[in-house]
Each structure stands twice: as C-alpha cells, then as structure tokens.
Amino acid sequence: MSEPLYDVIAIGNAIVDVMAPCEDAEIETLGLAKGGMTLVDTARAQELYDAMGPAREISGGSAANTLAGLAALGGRCAFIGQVADDQLGEVFAHDIRAGGIAYDTVVRADEPPTARCLIFVTPDGQRTMNTFLGASQFLPAEALDESQIAAAGILYLEGYLWDPEEPRKAMRRAIAAARNAGRKVAFTLSDAFVISRHGDDFRALIEDGQIDILFANEHELAALTGVEDFQTGIEQLAAKVSTVVVTRSENGAHAISNGEHAHVPAESIAKVVDTTGAGDLFAAGFLFGYARNKPLATCLTLGAICAAEVISHYGARPEADLKELVAARLG
C-alpha cells in the first residue's frame, strides 16, 4: 500500500449556506424543527427565503466544511460533490479550491440550481437548517475517480447525502474502492432525523464492518443504537467500530478507539454566535490528529479547538488561523 497522496477525500453536499439571525418566535411561526435539518423543495425554499431577514452567503456542506478545517490545519484533501453551472456553483467551487482542496467534480449543466441551505440562527447560537438539495442530489456514481479515492488515507462521508439516491450509490461505490485499496472509511451520522430515515442502512454498514471511524453527537448515538444511556450506547457501538467519536456540545467529547477510552472538556469560549459547523469542524480537528497518528486525547482536543473557533462567528468555515490556534493551545 503506497503512501497516501491525500490525508482525506470526502464526498458531501456541495452547498452554499444562506444564513440570517432570527428570533425563537419566528422558528415557531415558520413551523421549523429547531436545531435540526429539514429537506425542502423549491416552493418551501422560496417561502422560507421570503420570510428570512437580510442574510449572508458562505460556502457550506458538512463534509466540505470538515475539509476546509483540515486543509487550514495543513491536511491534504480532495472533495467530491455536485454543483450546477450557476453563480452559487462558482462560489462553492471557488471557496473550496481557494482553501487548497482538490475539487474536480464536473459542473452539471441542467436544472436544478446549486444546493443551498437556509439557516436560521436564534439568539442562543442554535442553527435550524432547511436544505434545498438542488444539483447536489444528482452526484452520479460515475463522478468518482476510484484511483483518487484509493490515493487518500481516509474516505470521509456525510450521512446527510444518504437521502438522495444517486449520491448514496456513489458513496457505496466509494466505500468499496477505499476498502479494496486498504484505506480507512470514516462516516458522520449528521442528524437524528437522517438516522430515522436511514438508520437500517447505517446499522447494516456498521455490522458489515464497512466503517472504521464513526462520528456522532449524543442524540445521534441514541437514535442509532436505541440506547438512552450514553456510556452503554458508545460502548455498544465501539464493539463494532474501531474508532467511535461522540460530541456532547458544552460537555466535551468522548472517543473509544480499539479499546482505548478518552474524554476532553469543551474549549472555553467568550460567546457562542452560531453553532453551524460545530460538528464538522470537530471532525476536522480529530481527523487531522488521527491522520498524523496523534494520541486519542490529542485528536479530541484538536477537534474541540476547531469547533470552538467556528461557533464564535457566523458561518461553518474557519475564519481564524487554525494552525496558530492549535500552536498557541498545544505548543
């Protein structure tokens, strides 16, 4: 097995976040599920956009955010995801490439437009996401370059993209390509509602031993395992997955890797502005440490540092120099 060309290659939604602050009352009036991710069609996306205050557009997408963090830390990354031939597609492609991430998925000429996620951010910093999948749902399995996947130490997949059929096929093919090449497969469960739709698939992948590294928050852990007790749930999962990483918001994060347990507290932060991307950036820090063979607790701390940065401002991509932050914190 040759030395990997990339630390991580990821498949995910190629999406631009459209984000605006809002009051809790608005979340209720609009009938939104606070804190979750809901898929919306064109009409509902328009209705929600009309109801939204002045917004800003920042490239997003769970796995793409993770790569942006990884690349900012010095990781070598590649991304696979589908945009349309439009201005938001240009924005997404520019931002990911400008972050130093290889991105070669061919632009899709037809309708629908590039995906966008309408994000309402309440005063407590919580984000409520409404995703119009657009072009993203048409990522064809043929868009994969299997030799590129084989050239990455870790294949990283986002659960969000399990909803649409074509990318699901593409991800299954990518898992096979990575495993055939002797690479690791990492998966993030993304959202408790996604698990309610696709939990059987996820559990089957786990039982089959297809997943080496699994990311979840405590709610997703409970949804996947059906176990209320945190410790029981994570241990049950760790019996089937080599490395399990579970975040617990302000209560820090836990990991179990090949029998080793680790826990770190959350990093302290002046003010939570917007939690969009917290989990994505946690995964970035963890995977960076993992790819560099750092101790398990260090991997968690790296995750916590990156998550703390991204929740201190609007948007799910890092603003501060993550390398500097890590150097200041860990020396």
Place this chain on the structure above:
Amino acid sequence: MSEPLYDVIAIGNAIVDVMAPCEDAEIETLGLAKGGMTLVDTARAQELYDAMGPAREISGGSAANTLAGLAALGGRCAFIGQVADDQLGEVFAHDIRAGGIAYDTVVRADEPPTARCLIFVTPDGQRTMNTFLGASQFLPAEALDESQIAAAGILYLEGYLWDPEEPRKAMRRAIAAARNAGRKVAFTLSDAFVISRHGDDFRALIEDGQIDILFANEHELAALTGVEDFQTGIEQLAAKVSTVVVTRSENGAHAISNGEHAHVPAESIAKVVDTTGAGDLFAAGFLFGYARNKPLATCLTLGAICAAEVISHYGARPEADLKELVAARLG
C-alpha cells in the same frame, strides 16, 4: 409640500460584496491600490477572484448600505438600482427588501450579470475594493419613478455611480425631480479616485446649488477642494453647501450646517475587523438624525455609533440591533 412618504430614497450600485481576508503582501503582488475602489472588467474580476482566498458574500453597494442602516434605525426608505436576472441579483433584492426597504427597479434580463465587488480585507481592517459594475451600470433614467422621488424627504446619491453613463443621466434627472418637489438632495463623494475622474461635474453641481447635504472623508474633501488644510477646506465647501459632513476615521467627524459647527470623536471599539461600509453607515446615522430634526452634534453621534458597529465585523450591513445600540448610548 406634502409630508414625505419616505425619509430617504437612494440611487446606487446594486452590488454583492465578495469579501476575504488577505495579507498586505498580496495587495502588492496583485497590484491593488490599498484602501481605494478600482473598477474592473470581466477578465480582471476573474483574475482577482482566482487569487482570492475563501470568501463570503454579503449584499453591499454604498447607498444601499446606508439605507440598510437607516431602515434598521427605523427610517422609511426606498432604493433604486439595477440587478440582472441571476442568483446574485436575487440575493441583493432579497436582502434589501428583507431590511424593510422599498425596491421596485425592474430586473434586467440581458448580460452582464449582477454587479459584485471583490473586497480584500487586510489585517489592519482596511478594505481594498475591486468593482465589477455588471448590470448596475445599465440603470436607465426611465427606471426612475419621479413621483416616488418627490415622495421622499431626501434624495441620496452615491458618487461611485457617477462613473457609468446611464446611471449618471438617471441621477441628474432624479436631482431635478427632487428639487422641483422642494426636497433635499444629499450626495456622497465616495472615493478620491472617483473625484479625480468626475471632480468637475461634482464641483459644477455644488456651484449650481444642486446639493444640500454633502458627505466626504478628509481625503475626498482635499481632492474636491484642492485645499490641503482640513479646516480651510471644510469651510470653503460650507460656503456653498448648506450641510457638509466630513469623517476623519479614528479622529471622529465634523459638520458645518448653515453656519453651525459641530464635532464628535469616534466611538470606542474593541477591534476594527473590516472598515467596509464605515462611511455608508456613518451617513445612515447622520441622515436618520437629520430627517428627525435632531441637533447637529446628535446627528454626528448617530453616524459614529452606526459606523462603529459596522467596522466591528465583516460586511457593510449592520449585524447588531442599531436601535438598541442607539438607545443604550443616547437613552
């Protein structure tokens, strides 16, 4: 003369800002004039975008930013500016309407696309702007509804839009409509380079008594008057314009209105993140006070409060609740 329906109606660039942090060395390498605004064509815009780091998109445009601030303070506003039928045009229109501003300019179907401004923000918070005028330069004089202009207490015009021919004609027609209706005309000089191109026009408008309220920073004041000494320059101008307002960055702001002099210091601020929109939001605060017949020094303080808010974060539109900030500061 009837009671105005709007406090302010403005004509300006309908533009989306594309902003990214950068180092001072990059400004030099790219051959940019730090702190200024340069007009760029399609090829140069592409070249600069390719060189730019991961960016975020936030609606901008000088006069539109001013209205966003005014509306946030409780002012009644209308905007006139040209977008194309594309995604950035939708973003611009959404953001301005979501701010509670009337905006009825008909979308332009043809090429070029909606205007964008590529803004490089250096670590000192200075912004260097590169404007692709796109659809904005094709605002036709026919787009004006003269009865709408007559219905606003103040017509506000941005100097930036004096460059392209069609909007210049539109603005001249708007000035006539406002004056015929007995309304005030406010003008911002926008940029020292714009004055080097159109100073003769601006001086002629002033000599003709077409301008009631003039906004400038100290560099623009010097470029317009040809006078180095600040006090001499502002007094010279005040002899010809009823109300002259000049900002001096961290040294506060001065105004002379019908012989009355006022000066306020800059508001204190923890950290200057991005000065984009500082002048625009200063004008917002000042005009809000002016429209409400506040004392001259209060108008300046309102300007300083709004400017301080906008330079404390990325983007030229207010993020914090300006009404609350003003209430906390002025009671």
